[in-house]
Amino acid sequence: MLSFNHFGVYGICQREGKLLVIRKRKGPYTGRYDLPGGRLEENEGLRDGLVREFMEETGLTVSVQSNSGTFDCFVRFQEEAFTHMHHIAALCTVEIAGEGRPAKIVEFAEQDSLGAEWVDLSEITLDSSSPVVVAAAEWLSNGILPTETRYYDDWETKNQPTP
Numbered sequence: 001m002l003s004f005n006h007f008g009v010y011g012i013c014q015r016e017g018k019l020l021v022i023r024k025r026k027g028p029y030t031g032r033y034d035l036p037g038g039r040l041e042e043n044e045g046l047r048d049g050l051v052r053e054f055m056e057e058t059g060l061t062v063s064v065q066s067n068s069g070t071f072d073c074f075v076r077f078q079e080e081a082f083t084h085m086h087h088i089a090a091l092c093t094v095e096i097a098g099e100g101r102p103a104k105i106v107e108f109a110e111q112d113s114l115g116a117e118w119v120d121l122s123e124i125t126l127d128s129s130s131p132v133v134v135a136a137a138e139w140l141s142n143g144i145l146p147t148e149t150r151y152y153d154d155w156e157t158k159n160q161p162t163p
Contacts, residue, residue, distance in 0.1 A: 001074070001083055001084050002082050002083050002084070003074060003083070003084035003086045004079060004082045004085060005086045005088060006039070006085050006086065006087050006088065007039070007040075007088045007090075008037050008039050008040075008087075008088075008089055008090070009037050009040065009046045009050045009053070009089075009091075009092065010034075010035035010037030010038075010089050010090070010092070010132060010136075011035060011036050011037050011050055011054050011062060011064070011092055012068060012091055012092065012094065012136045012139070012140070013036075013062070013093070013094050013095070013096060014121075014140055015118065017121055018119060018121070019118070019121060019124065019136065019137060020058065020060075020116055020118055020119075021033035021034060021035060021036070021117060021118075021119050021129070021133055022034055022035070022036050022057045022058060022114070022115065022116050023113070023115060023117070024112055024130070025111065025113060025114050026112050027077075028076075028077035028085055028087075032128060032133075033124065033129040033130065034129070034132060034133055035089075035091075035130075035136055036053060036057045036116065037049075037050055037053045037054065037089075038057070038112075047064045047092075050062070050092055051063075054094065056105065056113070057111075057112075057113035058105065058113070058115075058116035059116070060096050060097075060098075060116070061097045061098075062094040062095060062096050063097070064093075064094055065092070065093045065094060066092065066093050067090070067091075067092050068139060068145060069091055069145045070088065070089060070090055070091065070145075071089045071091060071131075071132060071135040071145060072086065072087060072089065072149050072150075073086075073087050073131045073132075073149060073150040074086050074087075074150070074151045074153075075131065076154070087131070089132045089135075091135075091136060091139075121137050121141060124137040131150055131152060
């Protein structure tokens with residue numbers, strides 16, 4: 001297995017038994033739910049990166065409440081000579097300013113979000129969601145963030161949705 005690392009910071013926002021997620025436009029989680037968040041820009045800290053990513057992917061302003069921990073997994077994804085992505089996720093709880101209705105997102109070349117929506121925790125499975133969303137749902141349901149590295153060798157990107 002030849003893998004590349006992808007490190008990102010992601011926000012967990014829950015209201016009334018629902019988790020705020022985005023629908024992925026591209027990448028290994030195309031067509032699935034993922035947590036708002038992603039890679040840091042040069043000289044950007046975790047908190048600032050998460051606030052920026054949340055705004056870009058959901059159109060919502062958030063404040064970071066706490067660091068929930070980290071989660072990592074290997075997902076089958078072909079990129080150049082690599083066969084897998086080692087996804088390393090720093091997870092933080094966030095609060096949304098205002099009512100929390102997902103807003104229209106700004107389109108730009110690297111935009112990988114099709115927009116945000118609230119999803120019931122019972123609807124979160126590996127068929128509908130990224131492993132990071134599944135780990136966040138586990139944490140919200142039982143207070144335990146998985147510590148073992150998970151491997152998804154049978155993972156397949158779903159068909160790209162129509163924006």
